[in-house]
Amino acid sequence: MPSKHISSPEVFWLSIGELHAKLVAKEFSCQELTKAWLERLEKLGPKYNALAALLRKPSISKAKDIDKELKRDRVRGPLQGIPYGAKDLVSFAKFPTAWGAKPYAGQVFDEHARVVKKLDAAGSICVGKLAMVELAGGGGYRYAAASVNGPGLNPWDTGRWAGGSSSGPGSAVAAGLVPFALGSETWGSIVTPAAFCGVTGLRPTYGLVSRAGAMALSWTLDKIGPMCRSAVDCGIVLAAIAGGDSDDPGSAGKSFYYAPEYVRPNKEITIGYAPRDLELIADREVAKVFADTYAAFREMGFTMKEVALPEMPYSAAASTIIGCEASSIFEDLIASGKVEQLADQNQILGLKASFDYSARDYLKAMRVRRLVQEMFGKLFDGVDVLLAPSRINVASPVAQDMDADAGIVNRGVTLPTRGLRDLSAAGNLAGLPGLSMPCGFAGGLPLGMSVVSRPFQENLILGMGQRYQERTDWHKRRPKVD
Amino acid sequence: MRRRELAWALFAGATVAPAQTTTAADELTARREQVKANGAALAKFEIPMATEPAFAFKAY
Numbered sequence: 001m002p003s004k005h006i007s008s009p010e011v012f013w014l015s016i017g018e019l020h021a022k023l024v025a026k027e028f029s030c031q032e033l034t035k036a037w038l039e040r041l042e043k044l045g046p047k048y049n050a051l052a053a054l055l056r057k058p059s060i061s062k063a064k065d066i067d068k069e070l071k072r073d074r075v076r077g078p079l080q081g082i083p084y085g086a087k088d089l090v091s092f093a094k095f096p097t098a099w100g101a102k103p104y105a106g107q108v109f110d111e112h113a114r115v116v117k118k119l120d121a122a123g124s125i126c127v128g129k130l131a132m133v134e135l136a137g138g139g140g141y142r143y144a145a146a147s148v149n150g151p152g153l154n155p156w157d158t159g160r161w162a163g164g165s166s167s168g169p170g171s172a173v174a175a176g177l178v179p180f181a182l183g184s185e186t187w188g189s190i191v192t193p194a195a196f197c198g199v200t201g202l203r204p205t206y207g208l209v210s211r212a213g214a215m216a217l218s219w220t221l222d223k224i225g226p227m228c229r230s231a232v233d234c235g236i237v238l239a240a241i242a243g244g245d246s247d248d249p250g251s252a253g254k255s256f257y258y259a260p261e262y263v264r265p266n267k268e269i270t271i272g273y274a275p276r277d278l279e280l281i282a283d284r285e286v287a288k289v290f291a292d293t294y295a296a297f298r299e300m301g302f303t304m305k306e307v308a309l310p311e312m313p314y315s316a317a318a319s320t321i322i323g324c325e326a327s328s329i330f331e332d333l334i335a336s337g338k339v340e341q342l343a344d345q346n347q348i349l350g351l352k353a354s355f356d357y358s359a360r361d362y363l364k365a366m367r368v369r370r371l372v373q374e375m376f377g378k379l380f381d382g383v384d385v386l387l388a389p390s391r392i393n394v395a396s397p398v399a400q401d402m403d404a405d406a407g408i409v410n411r412g413v414t415l416p417t418r419g420l421r422d423l424s425a426a427g428n429l430a431g432l433p434g435l436s437m438p439c440g441f442a443g444g445l446p447l448g449m450s451v452v453s454r455p456f457q458e459n460l461i462l463g464m465g466q467r468y469q470e471r472t473d474w475h476k477r478r479p480k481v482d
Numbered sequence: 483m484r485r486r487e488l489a490w491a492l493f494a495g496a497t498v499a500p501a502q503t504t505t506a507a508d509e510l511t512a513r514r515e516q517v518k519a520n521g522a523a524l525a526k527f528e529i530p531m532a533t534e535p536a537f538a539f540k541a542y
Contacts, residue, residue: 140513220537249540316523323517345509353513357521364524366535373536 005029006036012176013478016078016233019179023070023081030070030081034063034125037083041128041177044481048162048171049150052088052129053096059083059127066123078236080123085130085178087169088149089215090224092116092126099215100147100165101134103338113213114248115182115224115241122240130168130181134342136189137165138217138326139350140319144398146344151398154196155479156445160395163193169227170197175481180228180237184214186221187318187428194227194436195390195448200465200475201227202234205455206431207252209238210245218325219250220366221318221428230475231435231465235260238458256458263463266300272307272383274419281392282410286447289440290389293449297387300467305383308417310375313368314425320357320365321429327354346403372429380454385461386427388420390436390448427452435461438474446474 005028014022023030038056045051066081091097091109098105116126131149133141144151144161152167154160155175162171166183170193173181183190185203194201202225209224216222226237235258244253263269273294281287298304333339334351342348379386393408400406427434432452439449451461469475 313523313527316520319516320520320524323520345506346513349506349510349513352510353517356514356517361517361521361524363535364521364527364529366537367529367533368524368527369536370533371529 005032009482011036012040013229014179015230016082016179016228016236019082020078020080024075026070030063030066030125031060033081034059034083034127037127037178041085041172044175044177045128045172048153048155048158048175049147050131050152050162050168050171050175050177052098052100052131052149052168054128055092055095055126059125062120062125066125069123076123079119079240081125082123082179083125083127084119085128085169085172085181086116086126087132087166087181087183088129089132089136089184090115090182091213092129095129097129098148099135100132100149102148102341102343103333105148109213111213114210114245116213118241118243124240127178130172132168133165134344134347135330136184136186136215136217137347138186138322138330139342139344139347139354141344142346142402143344146342146347148343152193153398154395154445155481156198157395159398160445161196161398163196163395165189166193166227170194170199170201173197173199173227173229174479176478180226180233182224182241183227184222184224185428186217186223186322188424190225190227191390191424191434191436191448191450196395196446198438198446198474198477198479199227200230200234200438201225201436202238202458202462203434204238204242204458205252205433207250208242208254208256208433208456208458210243210248210251212245212247216329218322220325221321230469231437231462234435234465235458235462252456254456258462259459260463260466263460266302266467269385269464270303270305270383271297271385271387272305272379273387274306274308274417274421276415276417277388277419277421279413279415280410280421282407283393283442285442286393289442289447290449293439294387296468296472300471307379307383307386308419309422309426311418312372312375312426314372314422314429317365317368317372318425318429320361321369323350323354324357324362324365326351327357369429372426376426376430376432376454384453385464386420386423386452388423388450388452390450394442394445394447423450423452431455433458433461435465437465437468438477439472440474441477446477
């Protein structure tokens with residue numbers, strides 16, 4: 001331990017509110033706390049390939065400033081003095097921001113990303129840049145090793161993948177290496193590592209959180225969001241990073257005030273779900289965890305109503321939009337041949353092939369997207385939220401080819417409706433917010449359940465998440481780390 | 483397909499297929515086929531003419 005005041009490793013598992021209360025009570029100083037997290041992140045981050053860069057000097061300097069504030073009893077808010085990690089996709093001034101990719105190793109920006117500035121203003125301290133799948137996986141990667149930092153390893157089993165593309169944020173939060181982290185999602189990149197690592201991840205509504213200063217993969221799909229140990233912590237972080245920004249053309253110009261106490265009683269909330277989707281899951285232990293989770297929500301008094309998405313080309317539309325926008329964003333990388341430096345052959349080929357998309361493909365996909373938005377508008381007339389597994393499998397073995405489903409789906413089963421199996425693609429196309437929460441374990445590995453709502457209904461899904469987590473302890477389970 | 487073309491196709495298939503190994507060129511072709519497949523899936527989905535793309539140009 002770096003400080004006599006931080007005598008127990010329990011401090012690394014406290015919530016944001018608990019940590020802040022101890023800082024205010026002067027049980028330890030912000031410098032002591034920050035140094036303790038730095039030491040832990042430096043020591044254990046490489047074990048999971050979670051660390052891209054340690055920010056020792058700026059974080060200790062910032063901690064000194066916070067200590068001066070606290071000495072004068074100037075208390076700002078719950079994030080004051082709380083360390084965090086940021087996916088290596090957001091810039092931190094004067095320090096390398098490699099986007100997880102060899103061609104961008106050593107890249108340095110002059111300014112912090114807007115989200116870093118906002119957390120800085122809230123008094124939070126960025127202690128490290130966290131590893132990620134190269135270029136957030138925009139070319140379509142096949143192996144977990146698709147990163148300049150190596151494969152993201154899962155703290156629950158280092159032979160398993162942490163999920164992507166926010167692999168470092170997922171594993172660092174799960175292993176208690178940071179109290180919370182910033183991740184990003186274009187299509188599944190917060191929800192997947194949150195589910196695989198057993199942490200709570202929030203994909204905000206498109207446009208609620210500024211992406212200024214962050215790598216672009218798809219201008220119309222990218223979102224930045226918190227990955228934490230609870231829904232409450234996600235709400236606290238979102239309140240700090242949300243808000244309009246003229247430097248982000250996709251900004252919705254909306255603010256967010258975290259107020260879960262105003263969420264309606266459970267009996268007045270209708271959940272849409274598709275229980276028959278579970279018949280497709282080959283692993284019955286996994287299916288039972290999800291069935292038990294549905295039962296828990298029913299027992300909490302929510303009204304459960306079966307729903308199904310209509311037949312639409314969700315995945316083709318999402319793939320086309322990402323492919324087209326990424327091919328423009330990374331045109332120089334692809335055309336110059338530097339794309340060959342990427343770690344994953346599938347990414348290289350996917351980015352090259354993306355040059356084949358036509359303007360007609362892109363426009364058709366964006367028109368389909370409009371219909372997806374209209375479809376959700378109608379679907380949410382009958383339900384308040386949708387509930388579906390974040391992923392229908394536990395974390396895959398590190399060396400496994402992701403193109404192979406490795407027997408996770410019952411191939412012989414056909415269902416009469418499309419259920420909610422395409423909710424990840426459809427929800428991202430429509431820019432909907434989603435909260436992934438740990439909901440159980442199969443074979444010793446965590447599983448996640450997602451709550452998805454209309455745009456800008458983050459308080460509703462965070463409030464539901466808080467109520468679920470007050471009743472369960474899945475989010476409090478810890479992997480063996482030390 | 484004319485008989486001569488069919489015979490050539492069968493011949494080519496019979497001689498090339500057993501020795502096939504996946505090369506980078508094959509994989510790039512496969513990814514290009516996926517791009518085509520995405521385009522085809524979108525093309526066959528009928529959309530009313532009035533449905534505009536889901537992005538907005540902002541004049542300022």
